[in-house]
Amino acid sequence: MRNEQLADHLARSGMSRAELARRIKAKAREYKQPHIAPGVTRIRCWIEGEKPRAPIPDIISDVFSDHFGFRVTTYDLGFGEGSSVDSALVYDTSFTATVKAVAELGRADVDRRKLLAAAPFAAVAGVGPSRDWLMNTLDQEPTSGPRVRLEDVTAVKSMFETFQRMDIFQGGGSGRLVLADYMTQHVYPLLRRTHTEQVRRALCEAAAEQTYLLGWMAYDSGEHGVAQRYLIQALRLAEESKNAALGAHVLAGMADQATLLGDPQEGRRLAQAGRHGLSKAESPACLADLWCLEARALAKLGDKVAASRAVVQSETAFERVRPEQEQAWAEFIDPAYLHGEHAMTFRDLGEPKSSETHALRSIEHAHAQKRARRGAMSQAALAVSHVQRKDVDSAYAAGLRTLTLASQVKSTRAVEAVQDLRRRMQPFGKNRLVADFNERALAVVQAA
Incomplete structure (x- = not known):
């Protein structure tokens, strides 16, 4: 029986069968399934009713989702439940x-x-x-x-x-x-x-x-x-x-991920959705986090004024935090976390002095709490602030502290902070300190 749903989505997309085949092949590589490489004939067979084997229906649904800008499921495409x-x-x-x-x-x-x-x-x-x-x-x-x-x-x-x-x-x-x-x-x-x-x-x-x-x-x-x-x-x-505050907290996590993966506009939108949801609940800690993550997104978008304003809003919200009144999941939203994130906001804005100020505050709190992951990420931000001011000696010292802390936790983000610092040090590659840092950093990355 002809798959009218697949045929309809293909017609509405404006893609040819050859273009759909090409996109499926590209998406399959993202799934680490390079052997999936359908041709025009296979697309025709699917439209005529042949059902592709897993995970091809999931891959096709991702292709159409990317194209239309909203989620298209395997069920929508006539392939049944995915x-x-x-x-x-x-x-x-x-x-x-x-x-x-x-x-x-x-x-x-x-x-x-x-x-x-x-x-x-x-x-x-x-x-x-x-x-x-x-x-x-x-x-x-x-x-x-x-x-x-x-x-x-x-x-x-x-x-x-x-x-x-x-x-x-x-x-x-x-x-x-x-x-x-x-x-x-x-x-x-x-x-x-x-x-x-x-x-x-x-x-x-x-x-x-x-x-x-x-x-x-x-x-x-x-x-x-x-x-x-x-x-x-x-x-x-x-x-x-x-629990509206908990939902807003989840949206904060989604915002953080979107910004990290290169879509700060979506990160900002998700953070704003979380803030709107908080109108039905009271959690100054969550509000401080959402403003903080909106600042991160705005910094990636290059909006210096709006990002700086969002940092101030975050700090203002955090002044109202009473830990005993917050929910258990908000425990991590503290000075070590917020100052660390603000340091990265100003790092991305190219303001090393402000980045250094926040990084040092984060490092102080993280050290007192023995939080190696946060300490590593904030030490990396501190090192970058020194790189931005061409102070290689200070960047090297902060970089070594980053390596020590990153090696103490199982965290890809801590390792990525090390790799980011290596990239930022490349312009000073002939410096003996940079060469030494690169050698030590490579050992940490490989061990991870």
């Missing part, structure tokens, strides 16, 4: 579908399935979730099974602090698979059981917190496709919990 890789990118209005998607994602992560590890970051996937979260239009589907008690939820929430502190002090690569296994074996099954409304919301909140943490750990490990999928599902669970 893999957990694809379904985890969908912000589904069905709570049952959300539970299924996040459970499948967790299992795939624990099993380290190759398709999940190779799944690329989908640039357009954040548009729908942030919009739908703000619109707050969700269904409430009944579940069945043994009733979950508040005591069960309390046990889940008690684990969050342990895993969050593991991430803060040891890096995202340290405990993520342990957390993924805990969520898959214990927490996600609870979502399928029956609850009172009070328990259901509390359980969704606890699950959202830890699903976000899984995404953040994947982000810190450089697995951005995996991270994105966890964050989208965390946002959906946060919406189900009716």
